[in-house]
Amino acid sequence: MTEENNYTHFIKQIVExxxxxxxxxxxxxxxxxxxxxxxxxxxxxxxxxxxELADEFGGxxxxxxxxxxxxxxxxxxxxxxxRDIEWLGYDPEAxxxxxxxxxxxxxxxxxxxxRGLAYVEDLSQEEVRKLRGTLTxxxxxxxxxxxxxxxxxxxxxxxxxxxFGDGEKTLRARIDMxxxxxxxxxxxxxxxxxxEHHNTGNKWCIYPMYSFAHPLEDAIxxxxxxxCTLEFEDQRPLYDWVIAxxxxxxxxxxxxxxxxxxxxxxxxxxxLKQLVDENYVDGWDDPRMPTISGLRRRGFTPESIxxxxxxxxxxxxxxxxxxxxxxHFLREDLKLEAPRTMAVLDPIKVIITNYPEDGLEWLPAxxxxxxxxxxxxxxxxxxxxxxxxxxxxxxxPKKYFRLxxxxxxxxxxxxxxHCHDYKKDENGQITELYCTYDPETKSGSGFTGRKVxxxxxxxxxxxxxxxxxxxxxxxxxxxxxxDNFLDFVNGESLTVKHGFVEPNMKDVxxxxxxxxxxxxxxxxxxxxxxxxxxxxxRIVELKSxxxxx
RNA sequence: AGGGCUAUAGCCAAGCGGUAAGGCAUCGGAUUUUGAUUCCGUGACUCGCAGGUUCGAAUCCUGCUAGCCCUGCCA
Numbered sequence: 001m002t003e004e005n006n007y008t009h010f011i012k013q014i015v016e017x018x019x020x021x022x023x024x025x026x027x028x029x030x031x032x033x034x035x036x037x038x039x040x041x042x043x044x045x046x047x048x049x050x051x052e053l054a055d056e057f058g059g060x061x062x063x064x065x066x067x068x069x070x071x072x073x074x075x076x077x078x079x080x081x082x083r084d085i086e087w088l089g090y091d092p093e094a095x096x097x098x099x100x101x102x103x104x105x106x107x108x109x110x111x112x113x114x115r116g117l118a119y120v121e122d123l124s125q126e127e128v129r130k131l132r133g134t135l136t137x138x139x140x141x142x143x144x145x146x147x148x149x150x151x152x153x154x155x156x157x158x159x160x161x162x163x164f165g166d167g168e169k170t171l172r173a174r175i176d177m178x179x180x181x182x183x184x185x186x187x188x189x190x191x192x193x194x195x196e197h198h199n200t201g202n203k204w205c206i207y208p209m210y211s212f213a214h215p216l217e218d219a220i221x222x223x224x225x226x227x228c229t230l231e232f233e234d235q236r237p238l239y240d241w242v243i244a245x246x247x248x249x250x251x252x253x254x255x256x257x258x259x260x261x262x263x264x265x266x267x268x269x270x271x272l273k274q275l276v277d278e279n280y281v282d283g284w285d286d287p288r289m290p291t292i293s294g295l296r297r298r299g300f301t302p303e304s305i306x307x308x309x310x311x312x313x314x315x316x317x318x319x320x321x322x323x324x325x326x327x328h329f330l331r332e333d334l335k336l337e338a339p340r341t342m343a344v345l346d347p348i349k350v351i352i353t354n355y356p357e358d359g360l361e362w363l364p365a366x367x368x369x370x371x372x373x374x375x376x377x378x379x380x381x382x383x384x385x386x387x388x389x390x391x392x393x394x395x396x397p398k399k400y401f402r403l404x405x406x407x408x409x410x411x412x413x414x415x416x417x418h419c420h421d422y423k424k425d426e427n428g429q430i431t432e433l434y435c436t437y438d439p440e441t442k443s444g445s446g447f448t449g450r451k452v453x454x455x456x457x458x459x460x461x462x463x464x465x466x467x468x469x470x471x472x473x474x475x476x477x478x479x480x481x482x483d484n485f486l487d488f489v490n491g492e493s494l495t496v497k498h499g500f501v502e503p504n505m506k507d508v509x510x511x512x513x514x515x516x517x518x519x520x521x522x523x524x525x526x527x528x529x530x531x532x533x534x535x536x537x538r539i540v541e542l543k544s545x546x547x548x549x
Numbered sequence: 550a551g552g553g554c555u556a557u558a559g560c561c562a563a564g565c566g567g568u569a570a571g572g573c574a575u576c577g578g579a580u581u582u583u584g585a586u587u588c589c590g591u592g593a594c595u596c597g598c599a600g601g602u603u604c605g606a607a608u609c610c611u612g613c614u615a616g617c618c619c620u621g622c623c624a
Contacts, residue, residue: 006571008563034624069623125622134620136551170622180552182620191622210624234553234619256554258617263560311572313562315555318617322560325573335586370586401584410582443582455582518583546584 009314011049011255015057015225024224027059031085031092032214032228034066035077035198037269038284039084039292041305041326042260048309049257050227051090060093062221068098068213070197078198080284084292088302098208098217099199105208105216106160108246109171109189113152117245118189119145120155121172128170131177132185138178139185145174159192162205166192173212175241183238187211211235215242218252226252229259230316260312261320264474265290271485280489281475285527287537288475288493298472299513299523299539304330323474327540334513334521334539336371341505342379342412342457343516343536345469345497347386349461352417354436355383360462363443365413368515379502381414384461386500391456392433394422401453403433409454412517416441416452457517464500467534470525471495501534508534518542 018024029050033043054061063085067073085092112118121128121144133139147155159169171190179185189212194205208216218226226239233256243251261267266275267290275281275289284291287298295305308329312321360382367374391402403409408418414437421434441447473493480488505514510526520541529535 013565032624036624066624072623121622128622129620132620134551138551139620167622172622182552185620188622193622207622209622214624228624230554231618232624236553258555311561313572315562317555317562319561322573325561328573331585340583369583399584412582452582454584457583515583515585518585520585542583542585544584 007310007313010316011225011227011257011314012053012056014255015053018224019057027054027057027225028062028093028221028223029054029059029225029227030062030064030218030221030223032064032066032217033081034069034072035074035081036069036072037077037273039081040267040272041262041265041290041292041295042267043084044088044292044305045260045309045312045314046227046229047085047088047090048306049314052310053225053227059224061090062094062096062223063092064096064098064217064221066098066210066214066217067197067199068208068210069193070195070207071193073198075198080293084296087292087296088306094221096217096221097199098213099197101213101217101220102200102204102208104220105213106206108216108248109208109212110153110156111247112173112189112245113156113171114149115245116149116174118171118173119147119152120159121170121186121188122155122168125167132182133177135182141177142172142186144172145186156190159190159206160204162194164192166194168192171206173238173241175238181234181237183211183235184241187238211238212242215239215252215254216246216248219243219246219248219250222250223252224250226254228254228256230256230318232256256316257314258316258319261318262290262326263320263323264476264478265323266476266485274486275475275489278486280486287470287525288472297526297537299511299521299537300326300330301333301513304333307333330521330540331543334515336368338513338515338521339367339374339377340365340369340517341377341502341514342459343467343469343499343501343505343519343522344386344388344457344459344464345471345499345516345519346389347459347499348389348392348430348433350385350387350417350433350435350458352383352385352437353420353434357383359383360460363413377502377504379413379504380460380463381411382460382462385411385458386461386464387411387433387456387458389430391454392419392422392430394430402456403435403454408450408452409456410441410443410452411437412455412457413443414458415439415443416450457519459500459502463503465503465506465534467499467501467505467536469497469499469522469536469538471497471538501536505534513539515542 031050051061131140170188172186175184177185190206236254239254285293285297308326362378364376365379393404396404417435417437419435423432425431475493476488477490508524512524521539522536525535525537
């Protein structure tokens with residue numbers, strides 16, 4: 001069971017009341033994705049809500065694939081969705097499919113027909129649309145509406161038996177063509193589609209619509225609280241109509257909440273698909289994607305995503321959450337977990353002119369100063385080291401306390417070094433720095449004679465391990481201008497750097513996470529890192545109050 | 550405009566008639582061998598607007614305004 005938590009929201013309050021009043025003995029929720037795409041962080045909000053709410057009240061949560069439209073769905077998505085939920089750390093009480101209940105749904109439809117609550121429509125889609133009316137004008141009743149029960153029964157059975165082509169007929173609920181709620185103007189319950197289904201194969205050529213299928217699925221599974229997003233609010237009367245008229249005992253209630261929107265992010269399946277199809281990214285699991293698989297590959301931890309979902313709350317107000325909140329929880333989670341190590345992403349060589357020609361020493365370094373139990377490692381130091389190119393300036397501005405001519409800085413875990421000279425190539429690019437070190441300032445020696453303003457990270461040259469670093473920036477630039485979201489795609493969302501890491505990083509494994517000193521949190525790319533080639537994805541930068549310029 | 554819903558700080562969000570929680574972000578300051586972390590401090594004379602009820606209103610009532618959703622045989 002989940003420990004008690006401090007988060008409350010209107011849905012939890014509804015459940016609390018329902019439990020107190022005895023309306024339900026136990027709570028059952030479900031996460032009901034359609035297997036037609038990959039899960040993203042917006043789904044994570046729903047997953048966390050459903051699983052943790054049920055868990056908190058000692059209830060259960062099913063994973064149920066809403067596979068009522070074989071035209072769009074595929075097994076491939078079923079597997080990726082299962083994997084993502086498991087990775088997040090949730091274990092469904094049961095894994096079900098809407099298609100498991102096709103027989104039951106068919107019987108319920110027949111029952112509605114027998115009671116005069118549904119009829120077979122043979123008007124074309126176009127004609128049905130015309131009769132539906134508009135937002136401000138009531139619809140008109142279809143001639144099919146007054147067909148006899150016997151005829152309806154016969155036609156529906158023939159629909160099932162494949163006697164009609166796609167779109168030739170539908171089964172409609174007989175509700176109210178003049179309802180101000182469009183969903184109640186005799187909504188379609190079943191349509192004909194001669195399409196093979198990933199689960200039921202060619203058994204069916206009629207498939208139930210969401211509005212009919214979903215409440216039945218909930219009722220069959222004994223779901224008590226059926227949570228969905230705001231756009232289904234207008235469907236609730238229809239949901240309730242189905243529940244009231246179905247011959248099932250359970251009485252699930254639908255409750256709607258606002259979906260998640262994130263700054264610098266697009267969330268709709270359509271847009272994400274476009275980014276993939278038009279090669280703005282490398283696939284659904286590109287580390288820049290807000291998909292669960294993208295976040296996982298980028299290096300986000302399940303806990304950081306879950307904590308984010310808990311903290312943003314649940315309400316009915318449209319919202320746009322700052323991505324920096326997500327990043328905050330990643331840093332928070334990794335702070336005590338990720339080993340510190342040093343990586344130079346854009347190297348510049350430093351020659352320590354007064355260090356012995358063939359000297360090499362191993363220095364002790366803590367693995368995580370905030371978590372001493374992680375122990376120590378040893379890192380080499382010698383006459384030649386690499387530091388970050390941006391840690392040296394010929395002509396620094398005020399308050400630049402890194403290295404510049406005639407300045408002294410600390411090299412992390414090693415010594416103070418003092419810059420005396422530097423060399424440039426024909427393009428004016430700095431190629432080498434010449435420094436001296438002061439043996440008295442060795443780290444751990446307790447030296448207090450002088451203070452320096454800056455501490456730089458480094459990698460010793462002879463032992464340095466080459467590595468590739470992939471630095472990610474927002475995929476979407478919220479400040480950009482344009483009519484189409486593609487105008488907002490950041491063309492510089494990926495920067496690749498080649499540099500060095502410490503020798504003890506040779507044996508890292510896929511998805512290992514580190515804090516590169518002064519840079520941020522990085523994760524070993526699971527797809528493209530090999531034994532010969534280290535590839536690190538930057539998950540998120542460290543915060544910084546330093547602003548050059 | 551017919552219906553449904555929403556409105557509390559830059560963002561998310563608690564609050565449920567007794568006098569505005571918390572988080573993120575921002576900006577200060579202290580500590581610091583990460584310009585990080587940590588720590589401390591920082592913002593709503595007011596809750597979309599206008600009226601009303603009440604000793605007392607973000608909370609109740611009325612009327613406005615703004616935004617989102619609904620006319621798939623998608624979910």
